Amino acid sequence: MRPFAYRRPADARAAVEAALDAPRAMYLGGGTNLVDLMRLGVAEPDLLVDVAGLPYDTIRETGDGGLEIGGAVRNSDLAAHPAVRRDRPMLAQALLSAASGQIRNAATVAGNLLQRTRCAYFQDVSKPCNKRIPGSGCPAIEGDHYNLAILGHSAHCVATHPSDMAVALTAFGAAVHVEGPGGRREIGMPGLHRLPGDRPEVDTVLDPGDLITGLTVRPLPFAARSRYRKVRERASFAFALVSVAAALDVEDGTVRDCRVALGGVAHAPWRAERLEEALRGRPATEGSYAEAADAELDLAEPLRDNAYKIPLARKVIVRTLAELGG
Amino acid sequence: MRVNFTVNGVEQTADDVWEGESLLYVLRERVGLPGSKNACEQGECGSCTVYLDGTPVCACLVAAGQAEGREVRTVEGLADGERLDPIQEAFVECGAVQCGFCTPGLLVQAHDLIERVPEPSDPEIREALAGNLCRCTGYEKILDAVRLAAARKAEAGR
Amino acid sequence: MTMTPAKVPRELDSPLDGGVGESRRRPDGTLKVTGEFAYSSDLWLEGMLWGVTLRSPHPRARIRSIDVSEALAHPGVEAVLTHEDVPGFKFYGLEHKDQPVLAIDQVRYQGEPVALVAADHPEVARRAAAKIKVDYEVLTPITDARRAAFDPDCEKVHEDGNVVRHQPVIFGGDVAEARAGADVIVSETFEVGIQDQAFLGPESGLAVPGEDGGVDLYVATQWMHSDLWQIAPCLGLPEEKVRMTMAGVGGAFGGREDLSMQIHAAMLAMRTGKPVKIVYNREESFFGHVHRHPARMRYEYGATRDGKLVFAEAEIILDGGAYASSTPNVVGNAASLGVGPYKIPSIRVDAYGVYTNNPPCGAMRGFGAVQACFAYESMMDRMAAALGLDPVTFRQINAAHPGDALATGQVLEHMAPLAEMLGRLKAMPMPPERDAAGHDLRELPGGVSNTTHGEGVRRGVGYGVGIKNICFSEGFDDYSTARVRLSIIGGEPTVLVHTSAAEVGQGLVTLKAQIARSELGVRRVTIAPADNQVGSAGSSSASRQSYMTGGAVKVACEAVRERMFKLFEERLGRPPASLAEAVEHLPEVLGDEVIDETREFHHHRTERMDPVTGQANSHTQLAICVHRAVVDVDVELGLVKVVELAAVQDVGKIMNPLSLEGQIHGGTAQGLGLALMEEIVVADGKVRNPSFTDYLIPTILDMPPMRLDILEYADPRAPYGLRGAGEPPTLSSTPAIVAAIRDASGLALTRVPVRPEHIAGSS
Numbered sequence A: 001m002r003p004f005a006y007r008r009p010a011d012a013r014a015a016v017e018a019a020l021d022a023p024r025a026m027y028l029g030g031g032t033n034l035v036d037l038m039r040l041g042v043a044e045p046d047l048l049v050d051v052a053g054l055p056y057d058t059i060r061e062t063g064d065g066g067l068e069i070g071g072a073v074r075n076s077d078l079a080a081h082p083a084v085r086r087d088r089p090m091l092a093q094a095l096l097s098a099a100s101g102q103i104r105n106a107a108t109v110a111g112n113l114l115q116r117t118r119c120a121y122f123q124d125v126s127k128p129c130n131k132r133i134p135g136s137g138c139p140a141i142e143g144d145h146y147n148l149a150i151l152g153h154s155a156h157c158v159a160t161h162p163s164d165m166a167v168a169l170t171a172f173g174a175a176v177h178v179e180g181p182g183g184r185r186e187i188g189m190p191g192l193h194r195l196p197g198d199r200p201e202v203d204t205v206l207d208p209g210d211l212i213t214g215l216t217v218r219p220l221p222f223a224a225r226s227r228y229r230k231v232r233e234r235a236s237f238a239f240a241l242v243s244v245a246a247a248l249d250v251e252d253g254t255v256r257d258c259r260v261a262l263g264g265v266a267h268a269p270w271r272a273e274r275l276e277e278a279l280r281g282r283p284a285t286e287g288s289y290a291e292a293a294d295a296e297l298d299l300a301e302p303l304r305d306n307a308y309k310i311p312l313a314r315k316v317i318v319r320t321l322a323e324l325g326g
Numbered sequence B: 001m002r003v004n005f006t007v008n009g010v011e012q013t014a015d016d017v018w019e020g021e022s023l024l025y026v027l028r029e030r031v032g033l034p035g036s037k038n039a040c041e042q043g044e045c046g047s048c049t050v051y052l053d054g055t056p057v058c059a060c061l062v063a064a065g066q067a068e069g070r071e072v073r074t075v076e077g078l079a080d081g082e083r084l085d086p087i088q089e090a091f092v093e094c095g096a097v098q099c100g101f102c103t104p105g106l107l108v109q110a111h112d113l114i115e116r117v118p119e120p121s122d123p124e125i126r127e128a129l130a131g132n133l134c135r136c137t138g139y140e141k142i143l144d145a146v147r148l149a150a151a152r153k154a155e156a157g158r
Numbered sequence C: 001m002t003m004t005p006a007k008v009p010r011e012l013d014s015p016l017d018g019g020v021g022e023s024r025r026r027p028d029g030t031l032k033v034t035g036e037f038a039y040s041s042d043l044w045l046e047g048m049l050w051g052v053t054l055r056s057p058h059p060r061a062r063i064r065s066i067d068v069s070e071a072l073a074h075p076g077v078e079a080v081l082t083h084e085d086v087p088g089f090k091f092y093g094l095e096h097k098d099q100p101v102l103a104i105d106q107v108r109y110q111g112e113p114v115a116l117v118a119a120d121h122p123e124v125a126r127r128a129a130a131k132i133k134v135d136y137e138v139l140t141p142i143t144d145a146r147r148a149a150f151d152p153d154c155e156k157v158h159e160d161g162n163v164v165r166h167q168p169v170i171f172g173g174d175v176a177e178a179r180a181g182a183d184v185i186v187s188e189t190f191e192v193g194i195q196d197q198a199f200l201g202p203e204s205g206l207a208v209p210g211e212d213g214g215v216d217l218y219v220a221t222q223w224m225h226s227d228l229w230q231i232a233p234c235l236g237l238p239e240e241k242v243r244m245t246m247a248g249v250g251g252a253f254g255g256r257e258d259l260s261m262q263i264h265a266a267m268l269a270m271r272t273g274k275p276v277k278i279v280y281n282r283e284e285s286f287f288g289h290v291h292r293h294p295a296r297m298r299y300e301y302g303a304t305r306d307g308k309l310v311f312a313e314a315e316i317i318l319d320g321g322a323y324a325s326s327t328p329n330v331v332g333n334a335a336s337l338g339v340g341p342y343k344i345p346s347i348r349v350d351a352y353g354v355y356t357n358n359p360p361c362g363a364m365r366g367f368g369a370v371q372a373c374f375a376y377e378s379m380m381d382r383m384a385a386a387l388g389l390d391p392v393t394f395r396q397i398n399a400a401h402p403g404d405a406l407a408t409g410q411v412l413e414h415m416a417p418l419a420e421m422l423g424r425l426k427a428m429p430m431p432p433e434r435d436a437a438g439h440d441l442r443e444l445p446g447g448v449s450n451t452t453h454g455e456g457v458r459r460g461v462g463y464g465v466g467i468k469n470i471c472f473s474e475g476f477d478d479y480s481t482a483r484v485r486l487s488i489i490g491g492e493p494t495v496l497v498h499t500s501a502a503e504v505g506q507g508l509v510t511l512k513a514q515i516a517r518s519e520l521g522v523r524r525v526t527i528a529p530a531d532n533q534v535g536s537a538g539s540s541s542a543s544r545q546s547y548m549t550g551g552a553v554k555v556a557c558e559a560v561r562e563r564m565f566k567l568f569e570e571r572l573g574r575p576p577a578s579l580a581e582a583v584e585h586l587p588e589v590l591g592d593e594v595i596d597e598t599r600e601f602h603h604h605r606t607e608r609m610d611p612v613t614g615q616a617n618s619h620t621q622l623a624i625c626v627h628r629a630v631v632d633v634d635v636e637l638g639l640v641k642v643v644e645l646a647a648v649q650d651v652g653k654i655m656n657p658l659s660l661e662g663q664i665h666g667g668t669a670q671g672l673g674l675a676l677m678e679e680i681v682v683a684d685g686k687v688r689n690p691s692f693t694d695y696l697i698p699t700i701l702d703m704p705p706m707r708l709d710i711l712e713y714a715d716p717r718a719p720y721g722l723r724g725a726g727e728p729p730t731l732s733s734t735p736a737i738v739a740a741i742r743d744a745s746g747l748a749l750t751r752v753p754v755r756p757e758h759i760a761g762s763s
Helices: A012-021 A034-040 A075-080 A082-087 A089-096 A101-106 A109-113 A165-172 A273-279 A286-297 A309-325 B023-030 B086-094 B103-116 B122-128 B140-157 C029-034 C069-073 C122-130 C145-150 C175-180 C224-235 C262-272 C282-288 C327-336 C369-387 C391-398 C418-427 C508-520 C545-572 C579-584 C586-590 C657-676 C728-745 C756-760
Strands: A005-007 A025-028 A047-050 A059-061 A067-070 A175-180 A183-188 A211-217 A226-231 A242-251 A254-263 B003-007 B010-014 B049-052 B055-058 B071-073 C049-055 C061-067 C077-081 C113-119 C133-138 C163-172 C184-192 C204-209 C215-219 C242-246 C276-279 C295-303 C309-321 C346-355 C457-470 C479-489 C492-498 C524-527 C595-602 C621-634 C639-650 C706-711
Touching: A012 A025, A012 A047, A012 A175, A012 A211, A025 A034, A059 A082, A075 A082, A075 A089, A075 A101, A075 A109, A082 A089, A089 A165, A089 A226, A089 A242, A101 B055, A109 A165, A109 A211, A165 A211, A165 A226, A165 A242, A165 A254, A226 A309, A242 A309, A254 A273, A254 A286, A254 A309, A273 A286, A286 A309, A309 C756, B023 B049, B049 B103, B055 B103, B086 B103, B086 B140, B086 C029, B103 B122, B103 B140, B103 C029, B122 B140, B140 C657, C049 C122, C049 C262, C049 C282, C061 C113, C069 C077, C069 C122, C077 C122, C077 C262, C113 C122, C113 C262, C145 C309, C145 C346, C163 C327, C175 C295, C175 C309, C175 C346, C184 C369, C204 C262, C215 C224, C215 C262, C224 C242, C224 C262, C262 C276, C295 C369, C309 C327, C309 C369, C327 C346, C327 C369, C369 C391, C369 C457, C369 C657, C369 C728, C391 C418, C391 C457, C418 C457, C418 C621, C418 C639, C418 C706, C457 C728, C479 C508, C479 C545, C479 C586, C492 C508, C492 C545, C492 C586, C508 C524, C508 C545, C545 C579, C545 C586, C545 C595, C579 C586, C621 C657, C621 C728, C639 C657, C639 C728, C639 C756, C657 C706, C657 C728
Parallel strands: A005 A047, A025 A047, B003 B071, C049 C276, C215 C242, C309 C346, C492 C524, C639 C706
Antiparallel strands: A059 A067, A067 A211, A175 A183, A175 A211, A226 A242, A242 A254, B003 B010, B049 B055, B049 B071, C049 C113, C061 C133, C077 C113, C163 C346, C184 C295, C204 C215, C204 C276, C295 C309, C457 C621, C479 C492, C479 C595, C621 C639
């Protein structure tokens, strides 16, 4: 681990200013990802700006049925919040299917969004990786990519985003609040996370100094019927091979509206817009779900060893929608 | 840097702490409490689980500076003097301890479970302990121990 | 003055009652649940340094030069050492001394130690290690074990050739003739991935320089004397100057049979004159110990239509990686146990252990028998299916019984008949059918991941049989030593049991006290820390310590008892009427005297395997475990939930029910891990998943409830009639689980671990 400085600013402005002080400054939340990456030598900040203690640790219900979630809220607390459990089961389920109790107790909402990929080449500093060292190459394309991307990848990077929570938030179209050098702004999801293109080292659209202070999840009444399903290699505490967050609004046997996002398949949580479009107005039947899933998965470009993810994703999508559609 | 925090009810000051040290390292190497274990140091095994302000976390992923002013409770702080906590007693009695390296973390996590859920079902126990790897026992005796400790605590509370 | 660490292994008091056959608390239990137990990574001394190992990033390379000057100049660094600094013999190894203490001019596997650094903080040592400049000429690694073994054009990993051992076993009639007489022939190739012991306590220890030029080592190991015999020559020290104390061991499972940091820490301590602690992190641990051999196994069986096997032929290739470790003995096991406990008139097995530039492999629970068991049990299922027979019935028809010979000609004796064990297993109650409504999601495939509510889920049942040798085999004159001391302390007779045997978690400390209490009738028994001030106890492996060290404690206690009785007669003029009477009068009879007896216990002799036919009485004892697995498989998503594992095992004599069950549960869990998730993935000689993030071991959510039926068919040659119990369950649980998945899915599944995509497929 390289030497670095450690600061605990009093508020968000001070945090942003502190972060602009050093060329490789990083914000520290729960530390569950960053401390590990620093120990591995993958992250090498020269300054850690500890924002875990800033007053962004509350969850507030807005009058219209929406939720304001602070960036420093712990994953366990968000999963346990009655408005999440009751009105947004897919978000609660996504949170609870991630990591372990101890990790969820420490991990923050903002940190969860900004997790780095678990691609083994990214984590191993003895190997090339375009995400870690731009231009060094992507050994995963020819190498071990069994658990990597089938959608939206590039010739430079085939990594996946590891977050479960972000998949559910993407389905909701959550808005991310950012405090940055130029003031405050909002970024919609999807939109926070980038696809790799030719700049895989850049995970998000955030600029240096940008601090995620919170999220808004606008009301989505039909999300009271929503689900998160995750396929992984162990019964708990493993990253998704494929996951699906879905909410479905069915009236008189017809799909009025739906929200579907996929995890474990792309560099960013993947909002299945084609699927949604193909499904709206269609009968709520397994046939429609399968067709809609295919509309999305037609975009997939599997690598040598991960084509299994396409049928896997189709099956999980269909099952999840079938459960919701009754 | 200097880190001031409370461990098992005792105020501690660790000096000359390097920023990159974890709470686990500070506990084990600087304040003489090696009970919390260093099995993976990646948050994957749970053997370093400690209470941080009353919530179980992996001490290996807590940066030393983040412990400033906080309250930590480790496996060394579960017993009441010489009297073992029911969960400690049950682990020994039920054969839930073999090599024992996972035990300190499991005890803290199971202790927290029983505090929150007085009489947990088997699926609840399994879900709560899923972040604690044990390589020796196959977990059967650990389930026995948690059931026994929960029953005894419930009995004592009645 | 000799420096003693702040926390050291201490004498353990055991409960005041409980002899052989009873469950009692571990004497180290309270220390372990209070965080007070001193593991090898917990040792601490004022002013100690931290040692760090620089390892090769390449699986195969020549070393042109090593420049340590920049590392040495790094503030806080006190020593940087390379192979040139090894004070004595520069190689070590369990079977062949083929492994350099630090790489000399070349590296043969990724992670091979190249240089050492000692500094005042572990991070300083790591940074300094990064400044060591090693100029490598990278070479193409030799990674295909089959090619390494059979292709004469393949380059050599070591000068003396790539085959570490080839052991044939030829039994009964000619296989070609038998093949002609078979009605049904099935053949298949099986693969087993590299499994890791994944003990939780990483390699670690403390070396303290002695004033006499020697060194005190506090380490976690499975066999202290074997360590000593390898360490002392490398340090250029006589054995008496290497004083070893067993520190707390965080699990072993075979992974601590080979040396890891022992010589390195001692070298740094001797060079700096200061105590040096080395603690591997998890990643380094994956490189710091040997693994279970991956295997490629080609099998062919023939049978008559009425269900009798007529021949078995097998070729087993075990990739031993870069250094020999215990590969020769692993090959011996795979060969001799290669077709399991079945009566087959014609057998030909060829087992090979091969050098490659893959990670070195050696001992892991099950030791060569695990790999073969997956193959022969898969073959039994396949043949049963080909014959249209029930898999249990087919096994019962062909089961070898006491009096029958194994492939090596060794006759099974004094053990439960396999056919009966299978009958009992099949008769055990089945878990309830899956309840379509009202089930807890956590009990379905995918568990908390919410992947199914029952759709796509099919139940399957499978059986597995495994046979494991207990104790060391093939003519090795194995023994254990125990010292038992009886004295009066505070008016009460007190027994101290002292051995060098490694308590790795299995509960030997509990058992030693139980034996002493049974043999001597004394309440108060304490267990001395294990050190090399007493003779070798042999290894805590091969399921042998209850037999060997248990046996040694028993004979030492018998010697003490004999003297106790003699003293009684001398003082009271008559022999004691009973042990109880002798103990009752001990305070007056013994007074200030001490009875102190040390005894060695040897098992009966075994034979080397014939190099051409493999025939021999090569094993000390054999043990069988049989498993039934019930699984729910989500055949669409490829997820498996093991619903229940049931086992029947013959242990000869139940010494401690609680510890025994723990061994069977734990062994079964490791077999489940191999069946479903555990594999060190290696490509081009490089490990891709050296972490618990990527190398998955079963969690409490992956393990099902287990149902056990334990039999006691006494072995008259073993102490108390006991039979080693730790390994057999690791063998049979893997094939049982895979058979159950096959039953649910209809798939062939010839490789473990079985991954979701092997079940769900790509379409």
